Amino acid sequence: MKQTVLTLLLVTISWIANGRGDVNYEHKAVQKTLEKSCNLINPRVCELELPAQYAADIDGKFFNVSCDNTDAEIKYMYIGRVNSCRAGGCSMPSALSQGGESEYFDYLMVFNARCEVMMVKVFNYQATHGHEVTAKGWLKQFIGYNPNDNNLEVGKTIDSISGATISVNGITDDIKNKTQIIGEVINLSSMQTSSGY
Template identity: 30%
Template sequence: MKKIIAIFIIVGISLSFTTSKRVDALIKKEISSVFNIETFTKEAFVISSEVNNELPIKINDTNFFKIIHENAVIGYYYFGKAYGKADFFDFIVIFDNELIVSKVKVVTYREDHGGEVGSKRWLKQFIGTSSEKKLEYQEDIVGISGATISVKSMMNEVNKLLQTVTILNNKQQL
């Protein structure tokens, strides 16, 4: 019985790090909208394990991508997870080629409460943030009554991502 449970956990974890066709379509739509383009390619970002060990967020071939249009890198996007009160939710952060946040979108929210963290109005607060900025709760990012855990979790994950992008940029990895 323990082996069966372990198998389900392993399969569940591996599936949680891949995106569905619906999520891929949503990401494509958001990137097309941000950059006002119809076609682009994405390329998984590959860095050395030495550099990856220094990063607050570990980069792999399923979470950080270059956005390429007409043979030029026009930006980057990150597909991540943050924790709500009882479950993870998925989000994306799109950066322009100057590493400024262009869009943040909650892709999948799995809880009954706190879903307001996915509202366009609330997420607009992140737009224009430089990778070198550290966001502060109630200064840069306002709270949402009933969604405090999700708000803080999202802000913390974005802060870790901003630190990660800054380190990658300083190491000339981008």
């Protein structure tokens, strides 16, 4: 009981001191990931403007990625936020539906020209439970996922994690959704280009 109260107090103080704030798209981990983990030389990002039907429902941003590597496969990046537990605990699957402030984590994923996921990294974990989803080994399961693949399901193609159910389901659903969106946007863009728009 004392530990739970202390954890709640620390989380509350952190939110008051730092504020929940918006996603930090210029977080130092983003540039470091592109340079070190993705081996990009002089990486540059430019926000990808989405059609109106997509933009309203996204708690994040898509980017075009360019660099000095002539053989670089990475072409797009998404940075976004996933709400995990409700502040105060994760004891029920419906915790988020009960209102109140949610805990969260921010993550990025990079795609190649075919909109296949090449890497996923959680870089700002602000939740008291479920931190196992930040493990590189677990996140590797998403590599290769693409907009034409409907086979992304926790417990079947994605390992579930005891004690991190909400975080696992949250990031899996978000990756599935954002991969579908980038696929549709890039497909729409290439159709408009080939039609002369």
